[in-house]
Amino acid sequence: MAAGALLYQWTRTRVDSRYAHLVATAGLALLVAGGWMARHLPMPMPGVLATVVGTLLLLAGVSRQADGGIARVLGWSPLVYLGRLSYSLYLWHWPLLVLLRWTYGLQGAALWLYPVLLLAVSAASYHLVEQPLRNAGPLLRWAPMKTLASAGLLVALCGVAT
Known part of the structure; x- marks a missing residue:
């Protein structure tokens, strides 16, 4: 960086x-x-x-x-799209690799399944989470209030638990 x-x-x-x-x-x-x-x-x-x-x-x-x-x-547009997915690819590559290693192992079909699954999960994450949050202006204006309310709720729960 x-x-x-x-x-x-x-x-x-x-x-x-x-x-x-x-x-x-x-x-x-x-x-x-x-x-x-x-x-x-x-x-x-x-x-x-x-x-x-x-x-x-x-x-x-x-x-x-x-x-x-x-x-x-x-x-080239496929490379540009891959660049747009890069953050989602970064976030999903390790958890998906570990999941495949634990369940199927990293041999045979899993080696071919991993990049396909990684691209699919990353594209879904990009289009269904990242893009909607980027374009959620009203939601983002309320984010500090939500953080303050969440912190207050956490403090209240800790007080009740003790």
């Missing part, structure tokens, strides 16, 4: 759009090489260093060129 914040600051002042394609291509190459090397290196460091730097360079280059080939590929 810190690397992304630093990248934002750096790209606003330092990246020249004439070199954007070169920066994006170098980032993509480093990202692919880092993905290949990561399984042979200790985690988290230095195993993820090449992929983080490659991702930063790729984003820096693509952010300065809207019409380049790499930008067009990354702007």
